[in-house]
Amino acid sequence: MKRKVTLKQIAKELDVSISTVSKSLRNSLEIGEDTRLKVQAFAKFYNYKPNNIALSLKNRKTKTIGIIIPEIVHHFFSTVINGIEQVANENGYSVLICLSDDSFDKEVLNMEMLANGSIDGFIMSLSKETQFKGDFHHITEVIDQGMPVVMFDRVTNEILCDKVIIDDKLSAYEAVQSLIDKGRKKIALVTTVDYVSVGKLRTDGYIKALLDNDIPFDENLIIKIENVDNCEITIGKLLEDKAIDAVFAVNELFAVTCIKTANKIGLNVPKDLAVIAFTDGIISKYSTPTITTVSQSGIKMGNKAARMLIDRLESEHGEDEEEENYKTEVIETHLIERESTS
Amino acid sequence: MKRKVTLKQIAKELDVSISTVSKSLRNSLEIGEDTRLKVQAFAKFYNYKPNNIALSLKNRKTKTIGIIIPEIVHHFFSTVINGIEQVANENGYSVLICLSDDSFDKEVLNMEMLANGSIDGFIMSLSKETQFKGDFHHITEVIDQGMPVVMFDRVTNEILCDKVIIDDKLSAYEAVQSLIDKGRKKIALVTTVDYVSVGKLRTDGYIKALLDNDIPFDENLIIKIENVDNCEITIGKLLEDKAIDAVFAVNELFAVTCIKTANKIGLNVPKDLAVIAFTDGIISKYSTPTITTVSQSGIKMGNKAARMLIDRLESEHGEDEEEENYKTEVIETHLIERESTS
Numbered sequence: 001m002k003r004k005v006t007l008k009q010i011a012k013e014l015d016v017s018i019s020t021v022s023k024s025l026r027n028s029l030e031i032g033e034d035t036r037l038k039v040q041a042f043a044k045f046y047n048y049k050p051n052n053i054a055l056s057l058k059n060r061k062t063k064t065i066g067i068i069i070p071e072i073v074h075h076f077f078s079t080v081i082n083g084i085e086q087v088a089n090e091n092g093y094s095v096l097i098c099l100s101d102d103s104f105d106k107e108v109l110n111m112e113m114l115a116n117g118s119i120d121g122f123i124m125s126l127s128k129e130t131q132f133k134g135d136f137h138h139i140t141e142v143i144d145q146g147m148p149v150v151m152f153d154r155v156t157n158e159i160l161c162d163k164v165i166i167d168d169k170l171s172a173y174e175a176v177q178s179l180i181d182k183g184r185k186k187i188a189l190v191t192t193v194d195y196v197s198v199g200k201l202r203t204d205g206y207i208k209a210l211l212d213n214d215i216p217f218d219e220n221l222i223i224k225i226e227n228v229d230n231c232e233i234t235i236g237k238l239l240e241d242k243a244i245d246a247v248f249a250v251n252e253l254f255a256v257t258c259i260k261t262a263n264k265i266g267l268n269v270p271k272d273l274a275v276i277a278f279t280d281g282i283i284s285k286y287s288t289p290t291i292t293t294v295s296q297s298g299i300k301m302g303n304k305a306a307r308m309l310i311d312r313l314e315s316e317h318g319e320d321e322e323e324e325n326y327k328t329e330v331i332e333t334h335l336i337e338r339e340s341t342s
Numbered sequence: 343m344k345r346k347v348t349l350k351q352i353a354k355e356l357d358v359s360i361s362t363v364s365k366s367l368r369n370s371l372e373i374g375e376d377t378r379l380k381v382q383a384f385a386k387f388y389n390y391k392p393n394n395i396a397l398s399l400k401n402r403k404t405k406t407i408g409i410i411i412p413e414i415v416h417h418f419f420s421t422v423i424n425g426i427e428q429v430a431n432e433n434g435y436s437v438l439i440c441l442s443d444d445s446f447d448k449e450v451l452n453m454e455m456l457a458n459g460s461i462d463g464f465i466m467s468l469s470k471e472t473q474f475k476g477d478f479h480h481i482t483e484v485i486d487q488g489m490p491v492v493m494f495d496r497v498t499n500e501i502l503c504d505k506v507i508i509d510d511k512l513s514a515y516e517a518v519q520s521l522i523d524k525g526r527k528k529i530a531l532v533t534t535v536d537y538v539s540v541g542k543l544r545t546d547g548y549i550k551a552l553l554d555n556d557i558p559f560d561e562n563l564i565i566k567i568e569n570v571d572n573c574e575i576t577i578g579k580l581l582e583d584k585a586i587d588a589v590f591a592v593n594e595l596f597a598v599t600c601i602k603t604a605n606k607i608g609l610n611v612p613k614d615l616a617v618i619a620f621t622d623g624i625i626s627k628y629s630t631p632t633i634t635t636v637s638q639s640g641i642k643m644g645n646k647a648a649r650m651l652i653d654r655l656e657s658e659h660g661e662d663e664e665e666e667n668y669k670t671e672v673i674e675t676h677l678i679e680r681e682s683t684s
Contacts, residue, residue, distance in 0.1 A: 006405065008434070063348065064455060072423055072439075078415040085441060089448075092350065094455050097414075097439040099427060106431075113406060113436050118460050256628045263630070286598045288605070288630040 005046040007112055008105075014042060018105045019135055022112075026141065064094045065309060066119035068110055070102045070127045070154070075281040076298050077125070080152060083302020084123055091310050093120075104129040108138045120313050121148040123305045126156060131197060134158070148312040150305045154197060155328075162308045163328040164301050168198045171333040172205030175276045175294045176248055178335055180213050184246035184274055186221070188238055190254045193224040202250055202278065228253045235261045245273060252279040256287050259340065275340040289339030297331045304329050347388040349454055350447075356384060360447045361477055364454075368483065406436045407651060408461035410452055412444045412469045412496070417623040418640050419467070422494060425644020426465055433652050435462075446471040450480045462655050463490040465647045468498060473539060476500070490654040492647045496539060497670075504650045505670040506643050510540045513675040514547025517618045517636045518590055520677055522555050526588035526616055528563070530580055532596045535566040544592055544620065570595045577603045587615060594621040598629050601682065617682040631681030639673045646671050 011018045016035060024031045024039035025048070031039075042048075065088050069077045081097060088095050096119060100107035107127045114122070122142065130136065136159050143149050143161060152164040179187050189206045192199050203222065210217050223238050225231045235258055238244065249255035255277035262273050269275055269289055277284055277291050280298045284291035308329065353360045358377060366373045366381035367390070373381075384390075407430050411419045423439060430437050438461060442449035449469045456464070464484065472478065478501050485491055485503060494506040521529050531548045534541050545564065552559050565580050567573045577600055580586065591597035597619035604615050611617055611631055619626055619633050622640045626633035650671065 072414065073417065073420040075415065078420070081414055081441070085443065094451060095440065096455075096460075097441075098437065099423070099439075101427065109436060113438075118438075253624075253628070260628070260630070282595075283625055283628050286595070286602070286625050286629060288602070 005043070005048050006109075008109060010039065010042055010046070010048065014038060018108050019137070022108060022141075023137060026137075028137070061313075062118060062120050063092060064096055064119045065306065066114040066122050067095060067097045068100055068107060068114075068122065068124040069097065070100050070125060072099055076153075076279070076296055079280050079296075079298030080125075080302040080305070083299040083304075084306040085302075086299075087303050087306035087310070091306075093306075093310065100127040100130075102128040104133055104135065111138050111142060115142050115145075115147060121150070121309045123150045123152065123309055125152050126154040131156065148309060150309045150312075152301055152305045156197070160326050162305075162312065162326050164305045164308065164331060165328060166296060166301070166331050166333050168201035169205040169208070171278070171294050172202040172248070173209045174205075174333075175278070175335060176206050176209035177213070179246045179248065179274055179276065179341070180209065180215070182274060182341060185215065186242070186244045187215075187246040187248060188221040188223060188242065188244045190223050190225060190235065190238075190247055190249040190258060192250060193226050199250065206248060225254060228257065231257055232261050236265065239267060239273070240265060247273065247275050249275065249277045252277040252281040252283045252291060252293070255279075255291050255340070256283050259287065259289070259291070270340050270342060276335075284336075284338065292338045292341040293336045294333050295336055297333055300331050304331060347385070347390050348451075350451060352381065352384055352388070352390065356380060360450050361479070364450060364483075365479060368479075370479070403655075404460060404462050405434060406438055406461045407648065408456040408464050409437060409439045410442055410449060410456075410464065410466040411439070412442050412467060414441055418495075418621070418638050421622050421638075421640030422467075422644040422647070425641040425646075426648040427644075428641075429645050429648035429652070433648075435648075435652065442469040442472075444470040446475055446477065453480050453484060457484050457487075457489060463492070463651045465492045465494065465651055467494050468496040473498065490651060492651045492654075494643050494647045498539070502668055504654065504668050506647045506650065506673060507670060508638060508643070508673050508675050510543035511547040511550070513620070513636050514544040514590070515551045516547075516675075517620070517677060518548050518551035519555070521588045521590065521616055521618060521683070522551065522557070524616060524683060527557065528584070528586045529557075529588040529590060530563040530565060530584065530586045532565050532567060532577065532580075532589055532591040532600060534592060535568050541592065548590060567596060570599065573599055574603050578607065581609060581615070582607060589615065589617045591617065591619045594619040594623045594626045594633060594635065597621075597633050597682070598625055601629065601631070601633070612682050612684060618677075626678075626680065634680045634683040635678045636675050637678055639675055642673050646673060 007018055007021050011021045020031055021039050024036040025043055067081060067084060085095050098110035100110060104127060107130055136156060139149060139159050150162045155163045155165055176187060191203060207217050221242060223234055239262055247258045249258060255275050258275055259269050262269050267273050275291060278294045280296045284293045349360055349363050353363045362373055363381050366378040367385055409423060409426060427437050440452035442452060446469060449472055478498060481491060481501050492504045497505045497507055518529060533545060549559050563584060565576055581604055589600045591600060597617050600617055601611050604611050609615050617633060620636045622638045626635045
């Protein structure tokens with residue numbers, strides 16, 4: 001028996017990227033003619049069968065939703081999945097989950113695998129690498145072939161589809177405003193060094209809140225953490241050298257590390273230092289002191305994404321319809337006040 | 343187009359359980375003849391197609407592994423998945439994940455869906471409800487049709503297959519022994535009220551460690567928590583009325599709640615109360631004080647489970663082989679000493 005050759009095997013054999021193989025097989029002009037013809041010849045020789053989504057869509061409904069998320073050891077994504085499962089199960093759909101591991105190649109391979117007849121539509125959050133590369137051809141292709149995609153949280157303007165987001169800028173703005181309302185004057189931002197859209201938006205909200213309150217913006221008060229496991233020194237310097245009185249952290253691991261570091265150098269939280277984190281996580285609920293958070297509403301986000309996908313799957317509109325009416329739903333966040341700011 | 347009818351739809355239509363439909367379609371004598379014939383007639387009328395795993399196995403390899411886990415908002419299962427992904431990806435396999443949500447019906451439906459040509463083999467941990475019911479026919483069927491299954495953590499002796507476990511009894515024994523070695527004399531066990539095999543084994547290890555050290559076993563020192571969100575009163579009573587000097591908790595949420603409750607009533611951890619938790623979670627690392635844990639080695643467990651499944655998928659043995667040589671691998675745990683016991 002000749003096994004079916006995969007995109008990955010073709011890429012390895014010809015020493016090109018998976019993206020190049022994928023684009024060459026669709027005859028994309030982005031790829032030079034030599035490479036394109038070589039890939040096509042190789043694929044033909046090995047009897048490579050690209051997805052035929054349209055065919056599988058016509059023949060059957062799987063009543064299954066595919067989810068692609070960047071990582072699983074992250075409470076936010078777990079709560080979104082639970083939210084999707086709730087609405088999916090209520091409506092008779094099963095759910096299949098794949099991890100991209102924040103890798104572009106894994107995202108492409110997983111979409112290829114799932115689109116191949118296993119599911120009716122996708123709910124996905126982009127991998128960091130995909131956002132960095134700005135290469136979304138694998139998603140466009142799936143949509144072009146008639147399979148609906150709903151994006152959540154890490155989305156892109158370059159793809160037309162249904163989306164569910166929170167207003168990261170406004171949420172950050174409100175969190176920082178709440179610190180200012182409590183009399184805090186020197187507020188630091190502890191964030192990540194990645195290319196994820198949400199990080200930029202939260203920084204924008206932080207800066208806007210400061211400026212709207214006539215607090216000068218000092219870029220030395222923004223700390224970008226690469227690895228949470230060795231960020232104590234960086235945070236210690238921030239706390240000792242800058243005499244700040246509040247921290248807005250983009251996740252709860254940064255927030256809890258700020259609290260532990262503050263304790264070590266004799267600062268009291270919340271008296272000397274107020275702390276707010278962006279998160280749906282459980283560390284905030286169980287840390288000492290408990291941490292005030294901006295709830296990301298993962299469950300609501302998952303509920304909404306599933307609702308949008310199922311509505312689109314079950315709508316009566318034919319394929320010919322010109323106007324797609326894609327929507328972007330904004331889920332409200334809210335501040336959960338706990339001991340770290342009171 | 344007549345949509346494919348599912349097990350679930352048949353069950354709903356005839357007002358019987360999914361298990362009954364599944365068993366009736368396999369003509370199991372466990373089901374009364376009336377019901378069996380009714381289900382079979384209904385399925386035939388609606389052109390229900392059961393899995394034909396054997397056929398799909400002969401025709402193609404999907405190079406995909408299916409995982410079924412009870413829940414996702416649980417750090418242990420997330421780390422096992424990461425461990426499976428590592429070995430799977432190194433060997434060119436993709437991974438599909440389904441949640442049973444600790445429901446027997448969802449476990450059956452998800453196995454049915456995945457076995458239907460999407461994957462080459464399963465790695466799974468049983469749902470609580472499946473363990474309680476003791477109904478494993480869905481797993482037996484898959485194995486009988488030639489699709490390998492590897493079970494981890496929540497396993498059963500009633501199924502012959504490869505398994506990966508930790509020695510829950512020994513691990514609990516060693517944790518309790520370490521408390522005794524530190525001079526603790528009145529040690530409580532904070533555990534769950536479920537039917538999961540591991541809970542029983544950990545209790546056995548706790549009792550054995552006490553008896554081996556000539557400490558009388560007092561069943562009033564075993565607290566069974568139903569819901570972690572309102573267990574503070576139960577734990578408060580234990581701490582105030584029983585004058586205990588150590589707690590062995592079966593998960594980190596129970597442990598951190600013990601610490602918070604102890605603090606509230608003026609007990610110092612670790613001076614007045616030492617705490618150890620079973621977990622791979624991150625709360626223990628970030629709580630104040632940090633919590634000593636028995637590491638469940640989720641990554642290693644996932645690595646090993648994937649290795650065992652891939653070895654079986656790629657072995658040269660034919661289907662006729664009589665002797666299956668199923669193995670149960672025991673992953674070593676180790677104690678991570680932190681502030682809560684020092």
